[in-house]
Amino acid sequence: MISAPDPRRDPPWLKRLLLVAGLGWLGLLVLAPIVAVFAGALSRGLGPYFSALSDPATLSALKLTLGAALCAVPLNMVFGVAAAWLLARFRFRGRQLILTLVDLPFSVSPVVAGLLLVLVWGRQGWLGPWLSSHGISVVFAWPAVVLATVFVTFPLVVRELLPSMEEQGSSEEEAALMLGAGAWTMFRRITLPNIRWALLYGVILAATRAIGEFGAVSVVSGHVRGETNTLPLHVEILHNEFRFQAAFAAATLLIFLSAAAVAGKAALERKAHR
DSSP: OOOOOOTTSOOHHHHHHHHHHHHHHHIIIIIHHHHHHHHHHTTTOHHHHHHHHTOHHHHHHHHHHHHHHHHHHHHHHHHHHHHHHHHHHOOOTTHHHHHHHHHHHHHSOHHHHHHHHHHHHSTTSSSHHHHHHTTOOOTTSHHHHHHHHHHHHHHHHHHHHHHHHHHHOSHHHHHHHHTTOOHHHHIIIIIHHHHHHHHHHHHHHHHHHHHHOOHHHHHHHOOOTTTTOOHHHHHHHHHHTTOHHHHHHHHHHHHHHHHHHHHHHHHHHHHHHO
16 A cells, blocks of 8 residues: 655655755855855965965954954944843833834945945034044044944844843843842843843844945045055955955955854854753
């Protein structure tokens, strides 16, 4: 007697087809460009590769990229926790408007975001005359790079925390407060342990986006070599100058930084699963 096929099991040929299609698509979109970057970076040997990496302009771009990320990520972590707490724990008029504003950096082009920052902080912007009168430079200086990075990465922490906090509810926090715990003790002992994995995951996503941001930073930085160029901008400038090997070498730094972030994300996911 021939048994009927189990509808809950996919046929083996379909699994193999999907596996080949998925791996092929990933290889075409992800693996092939990475291999091409490293092939171009090492096309003239290890000597020119390390020479390009040790170039003062490259080191300055790397320093500014990491500095902007180190400034933006802690700020977004603090304000992201505060915003997620507000949106998850309270219901009030205007809550939907705040949710929309949180998602605004996702829906607005980074180039438009950079233009908005220029209109506010530039010399002819809303705050520009006052800043100029006090000798403060924001646009076309490193503060504008930090502001642009904060703007484009702000939703990542909030959007990772919000579903987790809404799912957990507030019963444990209310119980701690009824037992006499202060607000800070309640946050440190109850809230933070419950959201730690979502918070760390959001921080990693924000750091990765901060390192690779191009559009908004390109508008506000001024492209001053050695001062306001981040690594993505430095790669573009080297490529436009037809220094392809140096551009590929600088791009490998971005790949290494992204790979470190992805490895950290995978480690956190394994721990959270356990």
